Amino acid sequence: MMRKASWxxxxxxxxxxxxxxxxxTVLYLTYNMLHPRGFSSAVAIQNSNEAAAIAFVAMAQTxxxxxxxxxxxxxxxxxxxNCVASELLNGPAWQILLGMFLTLLTGTxxxxxxxxxxxxxxxQPIIATLATGxxxxxxxxxxxxxxxxxxxxxxxxxxxxxxxxxxxxxxxAEGGDAWWLRPFADIPVPVILIVxxxxxxxxxxxxxxxxxxVYAIGSAEGAAYMSGLPIDRAKIAAFTLGGFFxxxxxxYLAIQTSSGNADIxxxxxxxxxxxxxxxxxxTSLLGGVGSAIGSLVGAMILRVISFYFRILDIDxxxxxxIEGVVLLVAVSFGAFRTLRVKNQLDLFR
Amino acid sequence: xxxxxxxxxxxxxIASLFVVVILLAGxxxxxxxxxxxxxxxPNYLLQQLQTGSFLGICxxxxxxxxxxxxxxxxxxxxxxxxxxxxxxxxxDMALPTALGVGIAVxxxxxxxxxxxxxxxxxxxxxxxxxxxxxxxxxxxxxxxQDTATPLMLxxxxxxxxxxxxxxxxxxxxxxxIALMLTRTGFGRSLYATGSREGAAYLSxxxxxxxxxxxxxxxxxxxxxxxxLLTGYSAKAYQGMGNxxxxxxxxxxxxxxTHILGGKxxxxxxxxxVVLIVLLNSVLSIMQMPEAGRQIIYGSVIITMLxxxxxxxxxxx
Numbered sequence: 001m002m003r004k005a006s007w008x009x010x011x012x013x014x015x016x017x018x019x020x021x022x023x024x025t026v027l028y029l030t031y032n033m034l035h036p037r038g039f040s041s042a043v044a045i046q047n048s049n050e051a052a053a054i055a056f057v058a059m060a061q062t063x064x065x066x067x068x069x070x071x072x073x074x075x076x077x078x079x080x081x082n083c084v085a086s087e088l089l090n091g092p093a094w095q096i097l098l099g100m101f102l103t104l105l106t107g108t109x110x111x112x113x114x115x116x117x118x119x120x121x122x123x124q125p126i127i128a129t130l131a132t133g134x135x136x137x138x139x140x141x142x143x144x145x146x147x148x149x150x151x152x153x154x155x156x157x158x159x160x161x162x163x164x165x166x167x168x169x170x171x172x173a174e175g176g177d178a179w180w181l182r183p184f185a186d187i188p189v190p191v192i193l194i195v196x197x198x199x200x201x202x203x204x205x206x207x208x209x210x211x212x213x214v215y216a217i218g219s220a221e222g223a224a225y226m227s228g229l230p231i232d233r234a235k236i237a238a239f240t241l242g243g244f245f246x247x248x249x250x251x252y253l254a255i256q257t258s259s260g261n262a263d264i265x266x267x268x269x270x271x272x273x274x275x276x277x278x279x280x281x282x283t284s285l286l287g288g289v290g291s292a293i294g295s296l297v298g299a300m301i302l303r304v305i306s307f308y309f310r311i312l313d314i315d316x317x318x319x320x321x322i323e324g325v326v327l328l329v330a331v332s333f334g335a336f337r338t339l340r341v342k343n344q345l346d347l348f349r
Numbered sequence: 350x351x352x353x354x355x356x357x358x359x360x361x362x363i364a365s366l367f368v369v370v371i372l373l374a375g376x377x378x379x380x381x382x383x384x385x386x387x388x389x390x391p392n393y394l395l396q397q398l399q400t401g402s403f404l405g406i407c408x409x410x411x412x413x414x415x416x417x418x419x420x421x422x423x424x425x426x427x428x429x430x431x432x433x434x435x436x437x438x439x440x441d442m443a444l445p446t447a448l449g450v451g452i453a454v455x456x457x458x459x460x461x462x463x464x465x466x467x468x469x470x471x472x473x474x475x476x477x478x479x480x481x482x483x484x485x486x487x488x489x490x491x492x493x494q495d496t497a498t499p500l501m502l503x504x505x506x507x508x509x510x511x512x513x514x515x516x517x518x519x520x521x522x523x524x525x526i527a528l529m530l531t532r533t534g535f536g537r538s539l540y541a542t543g544s545r546e547g548a549a550y551l552s553x554x555x556x557x558x559x560x561x562x563x564x565x566x567x568x569x570x571x572x573x574x575x576x577l578l579t580g581y582s583a584k585a586y587q588g589m590g591n592x593x594x595x596x597x598x599x600x601x602x603x604x605x606t607h608i609l610g611g612k613x614x615x616x617x618x619x620x621x622v623v624l625i626v627l628l629n630s631v632l633s634i635m636q637m638p639e640a641g642r643q644i645i646y647g648s649v650i651i652t653m654l655x656x657x658x659x660x661x662x663x664x665x
Contacts, residue, residue, distance in 0.1 A: 138643030321482025
């Protein structure tokens, strides 16, 4: 009895997230059934490769949104780290590892700077990150005026294919043939990377005092302040972590495409898609409700919708329209809240 | 003696000073490299204002929405959609068509934000994507008629009394907006709703209508800008509005309008537009590469906002 009650309460509190997971499951299963080579490792690898960068960027966007703000620089930071990575990810193993570390450090530092501007400069996040986003794009253009780059081929191959290929490339686990690797051999590496980052970084953060403070600030900043929670620390940490996730996205994009590209349009598209993904994943733009895991699911929903265009033979000219209508309809489901409101004043938050 | 400035006007004064600084710095640069001072010649300034009028009209509309604490991300494709439908219809019906597109998009945005209560950030983004889709679907398969009509060319390119007509249009839009904000009930409702919607509602203001009205103004302004821009570039093309969204927001905010709504004066927005236009033209005179341009652009926004003074510590 007790178990059922707590289960129901979880569903009630996470109805957005649950809907997103259900939607993704239905969409992806249907996709695989329609696909001529559905449920195969090759399809999963291709899909996860295309979804990885936007998934990371959506996670990055989640933290500022939880605060009740918005980060318009996530796409730009991703682009900047993408360009940094395209310069550094080559040479001997230690150099590649150092390059990865420096790439992630760049994004994290940029996020930290965003946080400091928001907290100590007391500028609204949306406008502060609009400006820092321009700076990030400028720096990316300085590093890489023309698209291109040099990323280690082995690394690129190993991280964008299945676990078997990863082991095969680096001669681990008997070249991928070890008996204990069998059960995992077909899993795409990007999936493992995303799950690893989500579990190793996001979950501990969410359970820490700082993480809970982020939620408290989003719900009621005044109350959080009065309760003596570390407001400044939490805000800076949220933006810093956002920068880190964006850097993961940029790093992965560099590995996937073996190049860096300081494209303003692309950066803008990633930022806007990340907002859409965050909303689809059940995170409230008003702050305080949601999770990075939800945004991960939201990002995948966005990508799966675009996968459908390939197999359903839809006129390419109609694709942007369908994407837009799906997005608009999906966010309009949030309007059900207004139908339940009994007191008009509850509408004005 | 210390001159005291009302906190409302502080950003306007600082932004004006900064405009002067940009002019002086640009002139010093041209004097030292070419020995001339084109930045101070009236013709050059008028030409800059002419190209700035498109941004100015977009920013005027955007300000209405920002005063409510909302934002309109659908500006780029509203502008493009209005321009493309207007040229497709052509002839005398071009202007009504463009304005009609603007009103329709504004009503849709306003409905979503005011009645469905979807955050404007995401709803207008969705509308933008849908508009883009519609335009791609409409024009992708065949080459549509996209040349500017004579009226567009006249409004965007001709000069009357030596002053470009586009500046007159911008001035007209500005006058209407400024009068509306300060002299009409709608203007005051806009500030009241932006400050605290609940209180405005309890005072008898039909806040939902105010929100719809603001979004309609924003979209109509974008449509007007699209109409002019078509004349300026002699045709309508996809992506013509992309360069206007972020500068419009930046101009409004640099002009002292609070991004959370309720505060701001139209004069500020005007100066914000002039600042951005001049900054851009000085940077192009210096032949600054895109990288440096972006960095300077971002740094200027941050620095100016830091100088304007800081927000309240905790809002509650």
